[in-house]
Amino acid sequence: MNAILSYDYGPDVLELRTPHRDAHFALVHAAHASGELLLAGPVGEPTPTGAVLVFTSEQAASDFAAKDPYVQAGVATAHRVEPMHVVVPATEG
Numbered sequence: 001m002n003a004i005l006s007y008d009y010g011p012d013v014l015e016l017r018t019p020h021r022d023a024h025f026a027l028v029h030a031a032h033a034s035g036e037l038l039l040a041g042p043v044g045e046p047t048p049t050g051a052v053l054v055f056t057s058e059q060a061a062s063d064f065a066a067k068d069p070y071v072q073a074g075v076a077t078a079h080r081v082e083p084m085h086v087v088v089p090a091t092e093g
Helices: 013-033 058-067
Strands: 002-009 037-043 050-055 076-084
Touching (some): 002 058, 013 037, 050 076
Antiparallel strands (some): 002 050, 037 050
């Protein structure tokens, strides 16, 4: 079952993320290359208010959050992992 990792960001996210952005993106690209991360991106405009990342499992999402510099440095003010039941496109079972 897929899982959603959601981040909340504060109003100062643009300044806070700068020193951690390269390490965060390295982790994102590694998770995607491994097949565990299906898609990811920020939400909110013009300044992001958070991000949504879709993983292949809750464990993969939790492991990612534990290693993410954005979580460790407080760029993400809160995060949560929730199961995602994919309806479209239809999956087996």
